[in-house]
Amino acid sequence: MTVQPAPPHYELSHLRSLEAEAIHIIREVAAEFERPVLLFSGGKDSIVMLHLALKAFQPARLPFPVMHVDTGHNFDEVIATRDHLVAETGIRLVVASVQDDIDAGRVVENGRSRNPLQTVTLLRAIRQNKFDAAFGGARRDEEKARAKERVFSFRDEFGQWEPKAQRPELWNLYNGRHRKGEHIRVFPLSNWTEYDIWSYVGAEDIGLPAIYYAHRRQVFERDAMLLAVHRFMQPRPGEKVFETSVRFRTVGDVTCTGCVESTAATVSEIIAETAVSRLTERGATRADDRISEAGMEDRKREGYF
């Protein structure tokens, strides 16, 4: 590999500054915690986070496992990407299944999305595996409640977040001290925006699930959102199905992730579209965030991602 010369004036671009910050955070956790885990949804943020984590320890392997909290209601393309990544990088994958908690009676399906049920599964898996740090791909630009989340976010023994009792976070000195049973959520992408993520995906040529790019699909409209017709997601009577060109801006559980009409089929087309979009990605496509103004804050307190 050729040796790269330093840029003039020794300045990093904003994207490389964010990259450096994320790698610093990831290394800090690997050095200070006994059992970290990287939470992996198969969405673009967690794929970027994994990409950064792999870089942080080159040429060594990832020194911690990756965990997928699986609602069972997945897009096939997402699972394909996940399994391909595991095979290619040799990372250790832990799957925590929401179905297991439903079968054991720890949670009850209310007929709506399984998304809220993930919290129970996530906390159980963290406890059972004795994980003391869990990397999440959340970004502060996603949602109001996240704007105040720390990079190192302390969770008590019940996995709860207390926004008023957050530790001050100064310079790049992160305090990860905790007692047994407590854990820290770590957000290396805190300072990234959706636009940064896409720019980085483009710059690094990172493979994402195909559904992020425009494709033709059977959809229907509900609550002013476009939802995909899927084996886990059927239209109700009166909801008209039609086919159009769409892409997904976020990828979560099939039952709560909407898509947007788009013809952007490449990273650069998506970047162009993101730059002019006038809707937040969650506002456009996440039914779970629309419940109330404080929807995310409530779920975060309970221990959600």
Add this chain to the structure above:
Amino acid sequence: MTSLLRIATAGSVDDGKSTLIGRLLYDSKAVMEDQLAAVERTSKERGHDYTDLALVTDGLRSEREQGITIDVAYRYFATPRRKFIIADTPGHVQYTRNMVTGTSTAQLAIVLVDARHGLLEQSRRHAFLASLLGVQHIVLAVNKMDLIDWDHARFEKIRDEFHTFAARLDVHDVTTIPMSALHGDNVVTKSDKAPWYEGPALLRHLEEVYIAGDRNLVDVRFPVQYVIRPQTREHQDHRSYAGTVASGVMRRSDEVIVLPGGKTSRITKIEGPNGPVAEAFPPMAVSVSLADDIDISRGDLIARINNQPRVTQEFDATVCWMADDSALEPGRDYIIKQTTKTARARVTALDYRLDVNTLHRDKTATALKLNELGRITLRTQVPLMVDEYTRNASTGSFILIDPDTNGTVAAGMVLRDMSERAAAARASSPNAVEHRSLVTAQDRLSRGCTVWFTGLSGSGKSSVAMLAERKLLEMGRPAYVLDGDNLRHGLNADLGFSMADRAENLRRLAHIAALLADSGQIVLVPAISPLAEHRALARRLHEDAGLPFYEVFCDTPIADCEKRDPKGLYARARAGLIKDFTGIDSPHEPPRNPDLRLTHDRTPEELTEQIILLVGARR
């Protein structure tokens, strides 16, 4: 290439801070339609006449209910030239903790002023905290100009008052912008409401302010964060040290020392996130390979052999106490985290508590409570590698953690190592004993003294000093011009132009002048020396040594100085290229009772003659 600028704001609801940020986000299109719809809905529910952009930034439910911002919130927006991260904090004194936190990563601080009320305690506090945290650039946003009908004189009065205050702080770049965040004047787009304002709108300034020079690219400091040992067949013998470059530029083949152990080696390879690199600089995250097999672990620090940090178990620091339910008390043990090092630490002394509003030092303080600042002495269980915070924020910063609660209880900034300087300058070290000379000043061939010229740049100090020097030498008297500017090329090359460094420059100048005068020279010192206290120090030093000291005031009006402008400095200062320029944006305290006042209605020859008479050379 788009660069990154981290900004800190502080202020209360009344300043219109949230409105300002809302305006920046909205006008730069970082606020999306769904967010705006929510804001419009809430504005209507509350019965506001206009869309309250402040609501864009209100995050947590309790804040929305109370209508205040209680924590540090981070906001993001971008233009094609820069990406911006705003750390947004409340401004009241009970949120000093939050301000310190938000400012710790900032390169620029926006200090907000309500044009109707002028500079309040709060604005001064924000500026002080920003300078304390090492922020080099301040924007004074004079908001709500619409409510005072864009009154130019009032704006200038606020600006001048702030500059006078800022001159006491370690801030190099102050930009003042009149604006109305509510109506969007001079925030993103330049307003036509104030034709007298020739500067840029806020966003333009944020896009253009030069920050690359703020970084320390001189002192190589690489705290080892993580040791990479793959233990795979392919990379069996690989061993590299991962970390983030704190300062300096590291290069392949550099000879380095690993501290605190002290072993030396050579860099053989630097690996960046995208492969090998020739050089690494802050804030790059890299891994470094060395030529020799040395035992290195997390917490060690790699530096250049001839440029090392202080390796010490004891140092002084300014701390901000951040714990709600406990106080800092001397004698207590904490955990310190500094770079990648974690150790036990004991507070061995509390020197004083600093009032963040008056800057008064309370020496009688016995504890520091929440939001209080003070100077302490820390002793650590193992040696730490530290630098003075003002020189190196990465190796000069630390946090203290309470071992019982695991909470972060203090933020600290390492202060200059007084013991070293004091030993050299004030003989305060018990090991530096003064040797008395066998002769006194009276025994020498000639009697020395010091003539200290104070006055604005271009007031004629150097010209008169030079003429006097030549005249005295012609008369057979030993004379020497000790020029402060010349000293800056060698002895004082480590000093900049902050108030602290200027004070140190003058202190050294005074000591050298006294030594030369003691050796029998007539020492002529042209030095702007704007503050009376610095000149008083020089006088005291001479009087203590029994040497005559004459204070000469070159009393040339600033208009004349500026007209002459021999070095072109006024032009550059007016253009904003030089900051803290005495007479323009930094004060000059004229001496009340100078030994001699030189006015410009005399010829240079006449002025020189006055100096000759003053020192008694012509009997």
